[in-house]
Amino acid sequence: MNSNKEKVEADDIADLFLNALYIIKDDAIVGCNNSALEVFKYDNKEEIIGLRPYEMSPKKQPDGKLSKTKGKEIVNIAYEKGYYEFEWLHKRKTGEDFIANIKLYRIGLFLYAVITDITEVEKLRMELKIKEDIYKFIFNNHQTIMILIDSETGSIIDANKAAISYYGYSRDELLNKKIQYINVLPKEEVKKEMKRARSKSKNYFLFTHKLANGEFRDVEVRSFPIEIYEKKLLFSIIYDVNNKITEQSMFHHMFKNSPNAVAILDNKNRVININKKFTDLFQFSLNEIKGKNLKEFICISECNNIDENDNQNILDSILEGGLVECETRRKRKDGRLIDVELLAYPIFSNNRIIGGNVVFKDITDKKRMNKKIKYLAERDSLTGLYNRFYFNKKFQLLISEVSKGDRLGVLFIDIDNFKDINDSLGHHIGDKILVEFSKRIENKLKNCDLFARFGGDEFVLVINNVKSKSDLKAIALKIIDLLNDPFIINDNYFYLSVSIGISVYPIDGKDSYTLVKNADTAMYKAKYNIASKHKILFYSRDMGIEIEQNFTMINYLKKAIENNELYINYQPIIQINNNQIVGAESLLRWKNSKLGNVSPDKFIPIAENTGLIYSIGEWVIENICKKINEWKKKGLKLIPISVNISVKQLEYIRFTEFVRKTLDYYNIEPKYIEFEITESVSAGNIDKIAKTVKELSEIGIKISMDDFGTGYSSLSLLKKLFINKLKIDKVFIDYIESNLDYKKDYNKLLKTIINMAKNFNLKVVAEGIETRNQLELLKVLGCDFRQGYLFSKPLDVDSFEIWVDKNSKYKY
Template identity: 45%
Template sequence: MEKYDKLESIYETLFKIIPYAVLILENGEIVDCNQTAICMFGYENKDDIIGVEPFKLSPTIQPNGLISDEKGKAQIQYALSNGNHKFEWVHKKSDGSVFFSEVILSKLFTEGSNTICAIIRDVTEWKIMQNKIKESENKYRSLFEKSNAVMILIDPETKDIVDANDAACVYYGYTKEKLTSLKITAINVSKKEDLYVQMESAKNKKTNYFCFKHRLSSGEIRDVEVYGGLIEINSKKLLYSIVHDITEKVMFEQRLMIQKSYFKQLFENSPDAIAILDNEGKVISINLAFKDLFQYDLDEIKGKLITNIICIEGNHEEDMNCTRIVQSGKIIRKETIRKDKQGNLIDVNLLSYPIIYNDKQIGIYSIYTDIRERKKYEEKIQTLAYTDSLTGLYNRAYFIDRLNYEINKKENKNIGIMFLDLDGFKKINDTLGHVVGDNVLKSFADRIKKYVRKEDIIARMGGDEFIILLPNVEKNEEIIDIAKKIVQNLENIFVIEEHNLYLTTSIGISTYPSDGTDAHTLIKNADIAMYKAKENIHSKIEVYSHRASSELKEKFIIDNDIRSAISKNELYICYQPIVDVMKKKIIGAEALLRWNHSELGSISPSEFIPIAEKNGCINSIGNWVIENVCRQNKLWQDLGYKNIFVSVNVSVRQLEEKDFVEKIKSILKSTNLDPRYLEIEITESAYMENIDNIISELKKLKDIGVGISIDDFGTGYSSLSQLSRLNIDKLKIDKSFVDNIENNDTNIKIVGAIIMVAKSLNIDVIAEGVENKRQLSILKKQRCKKVQGYVFSRPLTPDEFEKRLIRQ
């Protein structure tokens, strides 16, 4: 009896200290377990496991697709019938996570019942490692098989081809079975002695490079270069060969020899004058075109410096410097003037570059192209290029050239710039037509001429914009006086084709050097001042001010650059998670547009969205956002993440587009996204502007399955009847009600009222701007189940958001 008690004590100790989970099963229930089992399954004590059916510790569906309790009963029955049974299984912990295990079931022979001892070992890490090894093997096998490079493996002892990739089979024209039945000598037609020496070299040196001739299955012989070396696979040493076909390269080298023979003919018959010089610039040879252009025979100039023969007087030092540049290995390209034997000047394009042989400079090529006819043509074009065809004034290009000239004149004290724009000119074009508009511009140009000085330059910049250059200005008052005369003169009626037109102009003024020291800056600042003059209801003349220009400059840049922000890839989209606080799961996201300007850096949507709405860019930007959001959401779905909705803020200007809904349909079709995963979000104040039209558009969106939500709710003046007419899916409580809600009873009541109203209308509620756990707790008490804010996450890039999806 004492011996029995001692043996039982030993078994009890083993039961407690064994590093595996041990479960004692009796009649299908757990009747005992050790501490390791309690920890392994994530429970606190033995009572949490005792009495539980073992299948409750398994996921509902096993990897093999069978229901766990049916499969599990079969395993137990097998153990009861056979005494022992070993198998792999998947178990579930108390927190819902799963782990892989190896299970040994042993039948215990006790009186009165069928008792099973289950020993469970966690093999999750082994499983993961096993999968990684398999994945790695598959990866490198795939690289070998799918590589475009021709690869073969050779047994260095038997010279057998033991493996080849698909590219090798295609290249040699054999099936893999046939190719791997051959010896390397069957395809390598080089001398066997040479081949074996090279193979031995590759085996000893690990890697090597060779050139061979290989035979294809068709019998064709190809030149190849082989990069080979020794590798070990499954404890067996093999030679690998990466084969690259160089037949074309060899043929090219042969053709090169032929092409060299063509050079002399090309040199002699080139339409451009060519001189071959030594490194000092002395003539070695000239072609026929050189003789025709400069009227020299080779015998007259051979051995003489080219600069002493055809360079014009006074430019010898410059030309010698060009020769020195080419002597240093650089290339010269420039327009210049040369002279012929009779002293006639010739405009030429000069291309001069070093002659290199075996990495050494052995001479100089100088090629001269006669451009006299082109220069005459360019002079005619230049006259036209500097004139505005409509008004007869100078154009922008001439104005900038002249302004640069005036800036570079040392005697100038001040230079004035006036930038003029006709107010309301677009309406004239739209209502009376472009013919009347053109006549207005011509009449305006004629009036300006009357009030400027003789030395002033007037140019048309384009459209209805004009600019005046006033050199040698003593005081700024002179510029302002001229500007006032122009403005006052416009008070007189313009009679254009029997139309009496009243015009005004806005004038911006900048001065050199106080407002800029280069043409670009002066024009830009005058333009900025002109835009400020347009905003000024009291005066149509504005002098550039450094203090007041910063904001205007920024708006000006935003207004101009927002049009190209998409093409420059400066716009991007972030996604802020929307979380179900009860399930602690991401159920959606709000797409937030961002702009990283190349000059201004990050620009707030509150700054650029109103400008985009005003200048009409919002529609193209909005469509771009919707398309990219749909494409991104579909990508997440295709990657296997849980389907979520993404809401996109839409401007009322977009909803006013006649084909807005059709564009949404087109985007959904092209991206293959189910409409229910797209949500259109409008602000409460936006839909109040045109409620009937907005309701109509929203209904069309609802009909195709797109979700609708109201953003910033509580800041507008919605009525219950309007909410019901809108037939929306969600209300987003404005951030202003969530801010400081923990210290504001009124905000708590407002939020509670919004939730109650929404619930009565069967509308979901999302709280925006939730930043801390205290706010979250209050919202939970108010039965707000969905929130968005920094308490969970800031707005994320698509990659960052994807990582959040992976973790849930």
């Protein structure tokens, strides 16, 4: 059994992540954040927890493998390597498939899966890749000789099949050469000619090239500068002069079948010929525009980046032997404007420029796709506001532009109890409310400089030129006032409230991360610690210190098991009438070398909030079973030991299985272990909890309701949870000897609880007994068992063994 060595590196701020996240243990999902609910379209976390990842996937992945088989292989790899990134086809609750990028991180016995929906981006990238593949295919398979040359060094970067065949080298051989090796001109002359081509001062050349077999051939070269992935290259088209006629026929074939629109012009800008793609793109036939100035048909001065001399400038450039390459807009016959890439270059005859070719590539789809990709990268897909990542970028830029002495305000806004809407009505309703909420804020607060959705129900506002804190408070109050009117969704009325934390630049931070973090801290304090009408709070340094202290405690607690800092004390439970020892309550304690003795009231809530309660809870159960096994081997008297169990442990679907395996491993009868739960279980997933308690009862473990009377449990809950015993909270016992006026009322309530328990055939334990008067009254009221400092304080294990041995027949 290695459970006591397990550690959970959980993160208590998981719901702040924009990305979906779920946590895997033993192949099953044991936790997730709110973003996961949005991505997978589930209504609440309980629907996801307990599933296996492949159960939220189609039966097969795109490569044909079964999701179940492939998923298990990936989990094993992640456990072995500690990290694994891959793409996966997931399925939403609605049945819709989507592509996800998944990063798996192993932390202790858990795998953290960070999921990014990349369906839209992949679709757009695929469309662009298809177009890119088309142009690559045309280049590689064109019968004209084409090569790409590094304009600085002369290295041949790429060559098509025609070039490889013409020069007689293999592809690798040709790509390992420089053009200076093929061109017979002196190397310095070749460099000068490349420089002319690079500067666009000349793009037509007559050279002699040397082939692999030693043969020399005269060639015409048309070379144009291009840029690919920020690298400056020369795109060279090479014609063998000896095959001029053949190549002219090939040029006509290329012109006719080009995937781009091509117009051939004379030196007066008059149309000589156009190909079919030109007609398809601009809707003009050759008969309509032949012999006429192209400018009259597709150029207009109103187009962006175009003036009335635009076309004339292009003509002037190519008549001077230059090359023109740009993105611009042109007009179709129906008046619609389209985005095009324009390439214009001269036509030579007997070393004289007689006209030019103008090539138009339609980039409307590319522009649209790039715009959409940019939008997806910057905006929240639900509300259209900036997303967290782009917000941080914009905010940091805004900070860098702030003048000395100016101030910025950051408002961190969280919608109160929004989870209840999602859980009760579903995320589709919650999403509509978030959209309307963001619109209402955006429409009314015109003076905000940045407005972003940070994920879930959290939003951030940045206000520039802040004069005073009162200005920021006025804006926060305005936001609250905007929520006075209900949100009407599907004829249902929803009234929202918010908590707002505020930080100020440069007082509370000088970078975007610090300012947002501090505003978030203030919001948290406003939500849970402000008993006022308006939950608005400015950040103060004291808040940061408190948060830091909590983080420090979390980090120490993560190492508590490994460093042997946890230990268990035992407090006896005694029969009230015959003084027989009937059991003991185990009490977890933590002593840290830096923090000293830490109260369970402090570290248990932190363990529950961070998920550390799973490993700590298992450590407690395993150590108690181990100790009972030791007592049995020593021949000591065995009594039931009660263990306090967290709601989160009861919600964990494999909890009963762990308990059963631990009992079997240490050969412990279930009657020697009792679990204590509190009335707070009513706030958990009661169906899951009831199922777990039923399973525990079936294997023979008894259940006690601890701190009874201080929470909000119903009588039906006592039966639903198979309760065997009630433990009356110490607060009721203290009132027995109180001088307060309502002492009698509390004593009557105490009597009522005991009588009710008798009617339900439940045993009753009174906790916290400190005086004989308290004991005598409890005897009279019919209490069954007693526990408290009057009999024994909590004892370490050695002292407890001695106490049990000496007091087996203890009397008072």
